[in-house]
Amino acid sequence: MMTEEDWFMAGIYIHIPFCKTKCHYCDFYKSTDFGAKTDFLSALKKEIEWRKRELDGERIGSIYFGGGTPSVLKIEEIREILSLIEVDYQLEKDVEITLEANPDDLTDSFLSGLKTTKINRLSIGTQSFHDHDLKSMNRRHNSRQAINSIKAAQQAGIQNISIDLIYGLPNQTLADWEANVEQAVALDVQHISAYHLTYHEGTVFYKYLKSGKIKELPDELSLDQFKLLLARLKSAGFEQYEISNFARNESYSRHNKAYWERKKYLGFGPSAHSFDHKTRRWNVSSLRKYLQAIEAETSFWETEILSEQDQYNDYMITSLRTKWGISRSYLHANFEPKFHHFFQEQAEKYLISKHMRFEDDVYRLSTEGLFISDKIMEELFYIE
Ligand SMILES: C[S@@+](CC[C@H](N)C(=O)[O-])C[C@H]1O[C@@H](n2cnc3c(N)ncnc32)[C@H](O)[C@@H]1O
Ligand code: SF4
Known part of the structure; x- marks a missing residue:
C-alpha cells in the first residue's frame, strides 16, 4: 500500500556500460572494451556530483545499478559510488539498492564483498536453465552456474533476489519453458522477471532472423508459454504485478514500481534516462562522447519537454x-x-x-x- 509520503520518493539509475561479451539478443548500450573503465568511473562520479541539485532534496527510495554488467565492478568501486551518492543525495533509511549481476560474476568472494556494501537486492540475469538456450544466446554461463550462483547468493545472506528469464526463444518448446519455470520456482527466489524475446535491429538474433537462420516462434506457442508462466507462478504464490514481473510477498522492484508510478528519477552514465514529470532527458549512448563531454564540461544529453x-x-x-x-x-x-x-x-x-x-x-x-x-x-x- 503506497502512502502519500512514498509518492515523493525519487529514484537513481546508474548505467554501467561494460560487458565481457555481447549476448545475441541484447541492444542495451554496452562496450566490451574495458580500457576506459577507470575514466568512466571518474566521469560517473562527476555526473553524480554535478546533478545533485536536480532532485532538490527529494528523498531517494531506490538506487539501481543496471547495464551492461554492473557485476564487473569491484566491491570497492561499488562502495565508492554509493558513498558519493550518500553524501550528495538524501537517501531513505530503507532505500532499496539493486545490482544487476551475471551468474558468472557471482563468486563467493564477490558475494561476501557485496554483503559489506549497502546493496540489498540482486537481479540475476539467468535467462534460461538449459545449456542449449544459453549457448544459442551467447551467454557466458551454463545452467549449472546459473543455479549455483542463485544458491550462493542465498547462502551469502542476500535476501532479496530476482531472476530474469526469456521465453519465446527460437526453437523453445513448451516443455523446455515449463522446465525453466519449474526450476525458477524451486529456487525459492522473491521475484521473477520473465520477458518475451524481442528481436532488436542491430543484434545478432535480428540478423539471423532476417537471413532465415532462425525463425520466430509461432504466436500460439508464445501465448501458451505466457499462459503457462502465469498459471505456474500463481500457483507458486507469485503475484503478477506487471506483464513481465512477478513478486512473492509484495517484494515488488521499487525501481520498476517508481518508474510505473511516474516518480522522478535521475539516470547517470551513457544512455541513461531521467524523468522529472515534465521533461525526459537521455544521456548520449556513446562512452567516448560521454567521457569527452564530462572532461570538457559540456552537455552530453538531449532533453524533451513533454x-x-x-x-x-x-x-x-x-x-x-x-x-x-x-x-x-x-x-x-x-x-x-x-x-x-x-x-x-x-x-x-x-x-x-x-x-x-x-x-x-x-x-x-x-x-x-x-x-x-x-x-x-x-x-x-x-x-x-
Ligand atoms: C540490462 S539486461 C541484462 C543485465 C545483465 N547484464 C545480464 O545479462 O544478466 C536486463 C534484462 O533484460 C532482458 N533482455 C535484454 N534484452 C532482451 C530482449 N531482446 N528480449 C527479451 N529480454 C531481453 C534480459 O532478461 C536481461 O537480463
Ligand atoms: S544481456 Fe547483459 S551481459 Fe548480455 S550483452 Fe546485454 S547487458 Fe551485456
Whole structure:
C-alpha cells in the first residue's frame, strides 16, 4: 500500500556500460572494451556530483545499478559510488539498492564483498536453465552456474533476489519453458522477471532472423508459454504485478514500481534516462562522447519537454500493464477533457469484451487483456 509520503520518493539509475561479451539478443548500450573503465568511473562520479541539485532534496527510495554488467565492478568501486551518492543525495533509511549481476560474476568472494556494501537486492540475469538456450544466446554461463550462483547468493545472506528469464526463444518448446519455470520456482527466489524475446535491429538474433537462420516462434506457442508462466507462478504464490514481473510477498522492484508510478528519477552514465514529470532527458549512448563531454564540461544529453499528449501517452505506457492500472481520477485531474473522453471511448469496447475491467476508480487489463496488451495500448494512444 503506497502512502502519500512514498509518492515523493525519487529514484537513481546508474548505467554501467561494460560487458565481457555481447549476448545475441541484447541492444542495451554496452562496450566490451574495458580500457576506459577507470575514466568512466571518474566521469560517473562527476555526473553524480554535478546533478545533485536536480532532485532538490527529494528523498531517494531506490538506487539501481543496471547495464551492461554492473557485476564487473569491484566491491570497492561499488562502495565508492554509493558513498558519493550518500553524501550528495538524501537517501531513505530503507532505500532499496539493486545490482544487476551475471551468474558468472557471482563468486563467493564477490558475494561476501557485496554483503559489506549497502546493496540489498540482486537481479540475476539467468535467462534460461538449459545449456542449449544459453549457448544459442551467447551467454557466458551454463545452467549449472546459473543455479549455483542463485544458491550462493542465498547462502551469502542476500535476501532479496530476482531472476530474469526469456521465453519465446527460437526453437523453445513448451516443455523446455515449463522446465525453466519449474526450476525458477524451486529456487525459492522473491521475484521473477520473465520477458518475451524481442528481436532488436542491430543484434545478432535480428540478423539471423532476417537471413532465415532462425525463425520466430509461432504466436500460439508464445501465448501458451505466457499462459503457462502465469498459471505456474500463481500457483507458486507469485503475484503478477506487471506483464513481465512477478513478486512473492509484495517484494515488488521499487525501481520498476517508481518508474510505473511516474516518480522522478535521475539516470547517470551513457544512455541513461531521467524523468522529472515534465521533461525526459537521455544521456548520449556513446562512452567516448560521454567521457569527452564530462572532461570538457559540456552537455552530453538531449532533453524533451513533454507535451500534454506525450504525458498522456506516457501514462498509458507506464500504467496499463501494471496491476495498479489507469486511474480515472488521475486522468481527470491531470489531462484536458479531450484526453479522458478519448480514453473512455477507446476503452469502452474492451470493457464490453472483458479484456478490461473498471473497479474502484481504476481500469485494469484482465488476463485476456494482457495477452493482447500491445493492440490495446496502440488504440489508447492519442495521436493528433
Ligand atoms: C540490462 S539486461 C541484462 C543485465 C545483465 N547484464 C545480464 O545479462 O544478466 C536486463 C534484462 O533484460 C532482458 N533482455 C535484454 N534484452 C532482451 C530482449 N531482446 N528480449 C527479451 N529480454 C531481453 C534480459 O532478461 C536481461 O537480463
Ligand atoms: S544481456 Fe547483459 S551481459 Fe548480455 S550483452 Fe546485454 S547487458 Fe551485456
